[in-house]
Amino acid sequence: MNTEASLARGQILARGTSRCLLDLGFACVAEMPLRPRLRADLMALGRKGEVWIIECKSSRADFMSDRKWEGYLDWCDRYFWAVDRDFPMDLLPEGTGLFIADGYGAELLREAPHRALAPARRKSLMLDFARVAAQRLQSRLDPGMPRAGLI
């Protein structure tokens, strides 16, 4: 139920959160496909292969319309929300991490519990992340390239 406006606001939060994650030593991919009909707003990959997922919520309505967040817990070591400072934070469930973000940066307000991925899933996620990031980069660097092979 993302309206155009809330989607754009979510992407703005994702940008600021990505900057913060870079400072924390993570590389990020936005709108990372996990399986059919499940995409992470941000997936972040640490220096040791840690996988974090961050869902960006721009408003109460945006949060309330999305009940699939527990599905992300199986795809990361730690799970976070990114919201702006006006977001009603008492909505957010316990046992999740929290970034406060705007378009220019973010702050890690609450660390998320750690639940380690199984090694096989970590390996396949890392491969998917690598290929998605590289193919998106290639399409930016070489706009004339054929698109058929994109994952």
Place this chain on the structure above:
Amino acid sequence: MNTEASLARGQILARGTSRCLLDLGFACVAEMPLRPRLRADLMALGRKGEVWIIECKSSRADFMSDRKWEGYLDWCDRYFWAVDRDFPMDLLPEGTGLFIADGYGAELLREAPHRALAPARRKSLMLDFARVAAQRLQSRLDPGMPRAGLI
């Protein structure tokens, strides 16, 4: 000993070869750092995590000035050259693969022998590849971001 001109020609070959690799199901990163003072012109990552390295040589002089190619064999499952059709191909050593390339595409002319990476190196290469690709993509998508954290 890359002159500006030969470097640019190498990058043109890399672009065409990357398009071909995309068709072959690989995602590519150019100028991929492997260790201090060793960068691969192209590193390609397949759907099953196969790692190929492709060195792009624009001329006899470009090839003759670079004697470090055997150092790449420890960093990939298969090793290739990419050259244009005027390149003196009898210079190229046996036991290596070959792409014939221009700026728009390439053709895999000779398959390279397979020598499987050790699992630990494959894992660390895949992580590095993922993080380099994602951070370069981020710097393209968000030119205003701080650069200090880039790997």
